[in-house]
Amino acid sequence: MSVSLPPRGRGTASNPHNRFAPTRSVAEDDGWYQEETPPSLATEVRREQARTVLTRNQSPDVGFDRSVNPYRGCEHGCIYCFARPSHAYWDLSPGIDFETRLIAKTNLASRLEEELSKPGYVPQPIALGINTDAYQPIEREYRLTRQALEICLRYRHPLHLITKSSLILRDLDLLGELASQRLVSVAFSLTTLDDELKRIMEPRTAAPSARLRAMRTLHENGVPVSVLCAPMIPMINDMELEHLLEAGRDAGARSAGYVLLRLPLEIAGLFEEWLQAHFPERAEHVMSLIRQSRGGRNYDSRFGARMRGEGVFAELLAKRFRLAIRRLGLDHRGEPPLDCSRFCPPGRQMALL
Structure with missing residues (x-):
């Protein structure tokens, strides 16, 4: 099987093609020779006025009931990203389009203020940036995530962040102030300690x-942090679980x-x-273990099973995780829950406690 490297x-x-595409096109050799034109892979950003x-x-599988995502698509390009299929709703491909044709919600600040003031x-x-990373590279220019943090601080609204980016340190001033009022926590997604595996x-x-x-750095500045080993992929990075937690x-x-690899739809x-x-030499074994953990299919979307899987491999992974967090002292929440009682839109008197 011949496969092109990205x-x-x-x-x-x-x-x-995305699953909603009304037509499909297939390239055919018509016998006419011409120099092949390499596809453009520059990142394009479309501005959106979100409603x-x-x-x-x-x-029931996630610990929040609301989220804000400043961007659609993600330049990070994680091959396993569960958000890839969402690009089909904009008639774009979950493949390279997801990484290169991004959408920025440029009116995020005004809309968020409106909704919090209702x-x-x-x-x-x-949960800020739960679908695609709020600190992906285009955040340097658009600063939508920073705007959201400024609003949350002004309104005293609690939030959780999940990221793979060190760009988060740019906003240490806001995060430190939010943390001093028990209004923020940050989870870092850590999937490997191997730079080459990370690269691909x-x-x-x-x-x-x-x-x-x-x-x-965040921890030293009083911002509560946690580690999320997600996803764990059989025979690719699952052997690193204990090292990642440590x-x-x-x-x-x-x-x-931790989360076991999820492969919904086009992913x-x-x-x-x-x-x-x-990894051609182990591809068949990897997929076999995934299917064993998903009832014989590539994916099982049932609540309660989709994050952890079932079967021998999934149970062993869960046991390893439990033993490791107990040994490392990570089997407790450590920090008190975020404080919702401080919420007070500007101009509104804060309720007496």
């Missing part, structure tokens, strides 16, 4: 050492989590292609 700095070489920025969910709004922690699996994310330095603990993490084909390109 361009350096990108997670995939493919751009499959709403606060997304609600009722999933009469009867009841605060609960917002998550090409435009921060190096593992940079993430750990950022985690340590590195996170040493960098200041007080708690930890399965992209991931299998990636395996054939980078």
Whole structure:
């Protein structure tokens, strides 16, 4: 099986049709010779005026009921990203389009203020950047995540952050102030300590050492941090689980989590292609273990099973995780819950406690 390697700095070489595409095109050799024109892989950013920025969910598998995502698509290019299929809703491919054709919600600040100021709004922690990384590279220019942090600080609204980027340290001033009022926590997604594996699996994310330095800096400045080993991929990075947890603990993490690889919709084909390109000798074994953990399929979307999987491999991974966090002292939450009682939109008198 011949598979093209992705361009350096990108997670995939493919751009499959999205599942909603009304037509499909297939390249055919018509016998006419011409120099092949390399595809453009420059990152394009489209500005969007969002009607709403606060997304609600009722999933029992996640610890939040609302989220804010400043960007659609993600330049980090993680091959396994569960958000890739969402690009189909904009008639774009979950493949290279997801990494190169991004959408920025440039009116995020005004919309977020409107929604938090509505009469009867009841605060609960917002997950900021849960679908795609709020600190992906274009945040340097657009600064939408920083705007959201400024609003949360002004409104005294609690939030959780998950990131793979050291760019988060740019906002240490805001995060430190939020943390002093018990309004923020930060989880770092750490999938490998191997720079080469990181390069091909998550090409435009921060190096593992940079993430750990950022985690340590936040911890030293009073910002509660945790480590999230997600995803764990059989025969690719699962053997690093204990080392990842230990590195996170040493960098200041007080708690930890993990997720077994998820392959919904178009991700399965992209991931299998990636395996054939980078790990052809073990691709079949990797997919066999995944299917054993997903009831014989590439993916099991059932609540309660989709994050952890089932079967021998999944149970062994769960046991290893439990033993490791107990040994490392990560089996407690450590920090008190975020404080929702401080919420007070500007101009409104704070309730007496």
